[in-house]
Amino acid sequence: MKLKLIASISVSLLMARWRQTLVAAIGVTFSITMFIALLSFMGGLNKLLDGLVVNRTPHVRIYKEVKPTLVQPIDKSANFAESYNFVHSVKPKNERLDVLNSAAIIRALKQDKRVMGVAPKVITQVYYNVGSVDLMGVINGIDVEAEAKLFTFSDYVIAGNYIDLKNTPNSIVLGKGVAEKMLVQVGDIIQITSSKGQMVKLKVVGIFQSGLQEIDKVNSYSSLHTAQKIMGESNSFLTDIQVKLNDINLAPEMAKEFQALYGVDAIDIQTANSQFETGSFIRTLISYVVGITLLIVAGFGIYNILNMMIYEKMDSIAILKATGFSGSDVNRVFISIALSIGLFGGILGLIFGFGLSAIIGQIPFNTSALPTVKTYPIEYNLYFYLVAIVFSTVTTYFAGYLPARKASKIDPVVIIRGK
Amino acid sequence: MDNIILEAKGINKYFHDPNTIQVLNNISFSVQKGEFVSVTGKSGCGKSTLLYILSTMDTDYEGELKIHNLLMRDKSEAELARVRNEEIGFVFQFHYLLNEFNVIKNVMLPGLKLGKYTEQEVEHNALEKLKILGIESEALKLPNQLSGGQKQRVAIARALINNPLLIMGDEPTGNLDKKNSELVFDIFQELAESYQQSLLIVTHDQEFASKTQRTIVMEDGKIIADSKN
Numbered sequence: 257m258k259l260k261l262i263a264s265i266s267v268s269l270l271m272a273r274w275r276q277t278l279v280a281a282i283g284v285t286f287s288i289t290m291f292i293a294l295l296s297f298m299g300g301l302n303k304l305l306d307g308l309v310v311n312r313t314p315h316v317r318i319y320k321e322v323k324p325t326l327v328q329p330i331d332k333s334a335n336f337a338e339s340y341n342f343v344h345s346v347k348p349k350n351e352r353l354d355v356l357n358s359a360a361i362i363r364a365l366k367q368d369k370r371v372m373g374v375a376p377k378v379i380t381q382v383y384y385n386v387g388s389v390d391l392m393g394v395i396n397g398i399d400v401e402a403e404a405k406l407f408t409f410s411d412y413v414i415a416g417n418y419i420d421l422k423n424t425p426n427s428i429v430l431g432k433g434v435a436e437k438m439l440v441q442v443g444d445i446i447q448i449t450s451s452k453g454q455m456v457k458l459k460v461v462g463i464f465q466s467g468l469q470e471i472d473k474v475n476s477y478s479s480l481h482t483a484q485k486i487m488g489e490s491n492s493f494l495t496d497i498q499v500k501l502n503d504i505n506l507a508p509e510m511a512k513e514f515q516a517l518y519g520v521d522a523i524d525i526q527t528a529n530s531q532f533e534t535g536s537f538i539r540t541l542i543s544y545v546v547g548i549t550l551l552i553v554a555g556f557g558i559y560n561i562l563n564m565m566i567y568e569k570m571d572s573i574a575i576l577k578a579t580g581f582s583g584s585d586v587n588r589v590f591i592s593i594a595l596s597i598g599l600f601g602g603i604l605g606l607i608f609g610f611g612l613s614a615i616i617g618q619i620p621f622n623t624s625a626l627p628t629v630k631t632y633p634i635e636y637n638l639y640f641y642l643v644a645i646v647f648s649t650v651t652t653y654f655a656g657y658l659p660a661r662k663a664s665k666i667d668p669v670v671i672i673r674g675k
Numbered sequence: 676m677d678n679i680i681l682e683a684k685g686i687n688k689y690f691h692d693p694n695t696i697q698v699l700n701n702i703s704f705s706v707q708k709g710e711f712v713s714v715t716g717k718s719g720c721g722k723s724t725l726l727y728i729l730s731t732m733d734t735d736y737e738g739e740l741k742i743h744n745l746l747m748r749d750k751s752e753a754e755l756a757r758v759r760n761e762e763i764g765f766v767f768q769f770h771y772l773l774n775e776f777n778v779i780k781n782v783m784l785p786g787l788k789l790g791k792y793t794e795q796e797v798e799h800n801a802l803e804k805l806k807i808l809g810i811e812s813e814a815l816k817l818p819n820q821l822s823g824g825q826k827q828r829v830a831i832a833r834a835l836i837n838n839p840l841l842i843m844g845d846e847p848t849g850n851l852d853k854k855n856s857e858l859v860f861d862i863f864q865e866l867a868e869s870y871q872q873s874l875l876i877v878t879h880d881q882e883f884a885s886k887t888q889r890t891i892v893m894e895d896g897k898i899i900a901d902s903k904n
Contacts, residue, residue: 261787268775575771578732579785579833580760582753669727672767672845 262585265576266592273565280561281601283554284652288605288644289612291547295643296613298543299635302536308467309529312407314375314498315507317528318514320355321521324348358494361518370501370510375402377496378483383449384476386438390449393434394475397483406500409464409477411628416442416462421479428482429462433473450486458482467623551647555655558597562590562659566666573663574671583664590663594656595649602648606641679744680840680873681706681729686738688724688896698724699736700896706841706875711867713884714877716893722877723845725893729875730763730843731755743840760789764834768846770826772818778829779805779814786836797836804832808862824855831862835872842866844876848883860886 270277324346330336355361358376365374378397383390400422403409410418413429421427430440440446444460458478466472478486484493499514501507507524514522526533566573573586617634688699698721706712714722727733729740731747734755740747742762747755759765772781779801786797805811808828818826827847834842844863848856860883866872867888876887884890885904892900 258788258790261784265784268773272775571771572773572775575773576784577756578730578759578765578767578771580756580758580788580837582756584753585756585788667732669733672769672771673723673727 262588262592266589266596269565269569269572269589270593270596273561273568276561276564277597280554280557281597281604283557284551284598284601284648285605285608287547287550287554288602288648289608290550291644291647292606292609292640293612293616294543294547295540295640296609296634296636297616297632298539299637299640300617300633302539303635304629304633306532306536309532310504310525312412312466313525313529314407314496315501315504315525316499316511316514316522318355318361318497318499318518318520318522319495320351320353322348322351322353354489354493354495355497355520357518358497359492361497361520365497365499370503370506372500372502373402373406375399375406375498375500376480376494377403377498378480378487378489378493379495380483380487381451382486384434384438385447385449385455391434391437392474393448395428395448395483395486396475396477397480397486398477399480403477406498412464412466413462414465416460418462420461421477424459424461426456426458426482426485427461427478428458429464429477430460431472431475432463432465433469434476435460435463437473448486450488452488454486454488456486547644548647551651554601554648555651558594558652558655559659561597562594562656563662565593566590566659566663570666570671573666574668577666577668578672586666587660587664590660591653591656594652594660598648598652598655599645601652602645605648606644609641609644610636678708679705680708680742681875682739682741682744683725683729684739684741686725686728686736686740688721688728688733688736698896699728702738702896702898704891704898704901706873708840708873709867709871711863711874711888712876712891713887713889714875714891714893715879715881715884718879720893721896722893726843726845726875726877730765731758760785761837762840764837764839764842766827766830766834766842766844766847768849770818770823770830772826772829772833774818777815777817778810778821781818781829782832782836785833789837791837801832801836804835805829807835807865808832824851824858827851827855827859828862831859835866841873841875844874844878846878847876848878848880856880856883 328341328343328346330341330343362374362376365371376399380395380397382393382395384393398409400409400419404418414432416429418429421429428446430438435441438446440460442460442462445457446460447455447457449455464472464477481491484491487493501510504525508526511522511524514520576586577583613634613636616632619632621629621632623629682705684703686699686702687697690696690698702725714725716722724733728736742758747758750758773784776784779798782801782804783797786792786800787794792800802811802814805814808831810825810828810832813821813825818829821829848859851859863874863876867874878884887904889901889903891898
């Protein structure tokens with residue numbers, strides 16, 4: 257009953273100055289629209305840039321590092337257990353480069369509930385033979401299907417069909433940079449020299465572009481089996497086991513766990529690519545700061561209109577107080593005016609913000625770095641909309657707070673006597 | 676004694692700006708139920724100031740004010756608002772109607788604020804009051820479509836809506852022509868006689884004052900005469 261009364265007084269005051277009220281609401285609408293569009297765009301951009309790395313990088317990479325043994329024989333001797341031992345010029349042993357017992361590790365990982373998928377890999381150094389010139393290169397032997405499923409390999413193959421890599425024996429997908437240097441196209445045969453000096457002929461079934469030129473100039477992909485053949489190793493030889501997790505945040509912890517459990521080296525994505533997280537964080541921060549600044553400006557607009565309204569409606573406020581409305585009733589009237597401007601403007605802003613981000617999402621955006629992206633990236637996230645409406649309500653509440661307090665303190669005697 | 680609805684005892688009031696001046700000096704009097712009292716005096720004698728103190732709107736005074744035997748001092752702002760809402764009806768020199776609302780809504784506002792009755796009941800009461808004042812046909816008009824006399828009658832209806840203990844008027848006929856002034860006086864007269872409504876009206880109109888039941892004359896912040904007419 258009382259709320260309804262206060263609401264009806266607020267509405268009538270609003271309608272009495274509907275033009276100015278509308279302008280104030282448009283201020284809120286504009287800032288919320290920009291806030292939503294900005295956050296959606298930045299969010300999309302962040303996802304895109306993170307995707308460049310995150311989608312292609314295993315959450316945990318298990319590999320074998322060539323390094324000197326940490327524990328030297330003298331450390332194991334009981335005679336010198338109490339001593340500090342100096343051993344100079346320690347060199348690594350001549351060890352195999354593959355992950356030991358890889359088949360058992362993969363089997364165990366596949367049963368782990370935290371693991372989304374496992375993709376084995378063989379990385380080997382080669383020379384691409386172009387006439388009399390040898391180009392340095394790297395061939396990644398991959399499990400084609402797992403790689404496509406977990407690391408969206410197929411998105412980056414811009415010519416040919418990625419699955420031919422599996423179906424055609426002795427085939428290769430060349431990096432775009434390599435292919436340009438060698439002047440080859442899909443269907444051509446190229447020759448490479450393995451690190452052990454063996455010459456191999458491979459058929460080009462595709463060309464890939466990762467967006468990172470340094471990678472495209474050097475890297476190529478072949479099937480696991482082909483890579484193992486080039487190296488002259490058995491088909492249990494794996495240099496990397498790539499693990500994708502269901503929850504990326506578990507990666508650092510699980511990398512440590514694998515390291516201890518399997519006696520291998522393991523690195524998590526956060527450690528390997530910490531700069532990307534920093535970039536995303538800064539971009540998000542900037543968009544929030546800009547959005548909030550816009551809202552505060554809109555808040556001043558509301559503050560102004562309410563102040564004006566109070567000067568104009570001084571008589572009405574005085575008579576309301578004289579006939580028994582208390583200061584807090586008057587306060588509530590003006591707070592609800594402010595909040596309704598904020599809510600109305602805010603909800604319109606959400607709708608326009610959605611529209612604007614949808615329009616931005618239609619603008620063509622072609623970049624050689626990202627073959628799969630055709631338009632500007634937009635992230636549609638309910639969270640942004642929630643934050644926006646909460647911010648707009650809070651800002652307008654504070655914008656209304658001081659004028660409302662002023663109105664509640666108006667002394668009816670002063671106003672009525674003044675006439 | 677039970678019939679005393681308003682009692683003032685030794686009320687003093689000072690204005691401090693720019694110099695301290697005493698505007699009310701030891702004012703004591705009481706109003707009985709059903710009395711039609713006028714307060715009169717020259718401009719600046721403090722009669723309006725007294726009215727605002729009696730109405731509880733001005734709380735900066737010395738002395739005792741009792742409404743319905745309840746001491747008004749020490750009551751919070753919200754409690755005083757409640758007293759004004761329930762016990763006191765106001766009619767000012769200027770009508771002070773809210774232009775955003777139509778006539779009946781203006782009359783209903785204090786009733787809705789009181790919240791004792793449902794909206795339908797308040798609307799019914801408001802229509803009754805408008806009928807008493809002979810302006811029920813204007814109920815759905817906006818205040819700025821009415822004449823000055825009609826506006827003042829709407830303001831009286833608004834003062835009546837919560838069936839207050841006392842109606843206070845601050846120069847209610849000050850802005851009206853002779854004909855309308857008489858009309859308003861007749862309304863007050865009828866309220867006092869037919870409905871036993873107590874009224875306390877501040878006016879400088881001697882003719883108006885002389886027709887009321889009792890006249891209090893003030894000069895320089897003091898009561899110099901208090902007589903039944």
